[in-house]
Amino acid sequence: MAGEDLIEIKFRLADGTDIGPTKHTPATTVASLKEKILAQWPQDKENGPKTIHDVKLINAGKILENNRTLAECRLPVGELPGAVITMLVVLRLPVTSKNSDKLQNDAPKTSRCLCSIL
Numbered sequence: 001m002a003g004e005d006l007i008e009i010k011f012r013l014a015d016g017t018d019i020g021p022t023k024h025t026p027a028t029t030v031a032s033l034k035e036k037i038l039a040q041w042p043q044d045k046e047n048g049p050k051t052i053h054d055v056k057l058i059n060a061g062k063i064l065e066n067n068r069t070l071a072e073c074r075l076p077v078g079e080l081p082g083a084v085i086t087m088l089v090v091l092r093l094p095v096t097s098k099n100s101d102k103l104q105n106d107a108p109k110t111s112r113c114l115c116s117i118l
Contacts, residue, residue, distance in 0.1 A: 007070050008084045011037055011057075013045075014091070021084045026071035030057055030064040037089060049091055058088040 007028075010020035019040045024033070034052035041048045049055045057064045064073050064087075074085075 007074070008082075009033070009070075010084055010086050011089045012086050013042075013089050015045075017042065018086075019089070024070060026069060026074075028070050029066065030068050030070075030073065031066040033057060033070075033087075034066070047091070054092050056090040056092060058090060059085065 006023040006025060008021050008023050010018045010022075011033075012018055019037060019042075022036070031052055034055045034057065037055055037057075038049055038052065052066065059073055062073075
């Protein structure tokens with residue numbers, strides 16, 4: 001009964017769109033889920049992830065670690081047989097380089113009055 005052991009998951013992006021649902025075995029790792037997200041990322045979206053390290057998966061308020069399997073990450077409370085699990089996909093912002101920070105700091109500062117006199 002391998003079909004009954006499959007876990008159905010959909011991935012919710014920050015703008016509310018979904019990838020999936022797709023079925024996975026309990027032995028599937030979080031890293032392989034992230035690879036699947038990269039492969040199925042909508043092409044019309046800007047600033048898509050480049051590697052699996054750019055993606056965080058959140059299930060029931062917990063960030064999932066790449067080396068864990070779905071069986072290790074599942075929370076038995078609230079799961080219904082045959083239900084679809086929705087995982088939130090969060091992108092990590094790229095770290096700005098020190099050169100671009102220096103350019104911003106070298107920019108001339110202008111003084112502005114933000115007072116309101118009534």
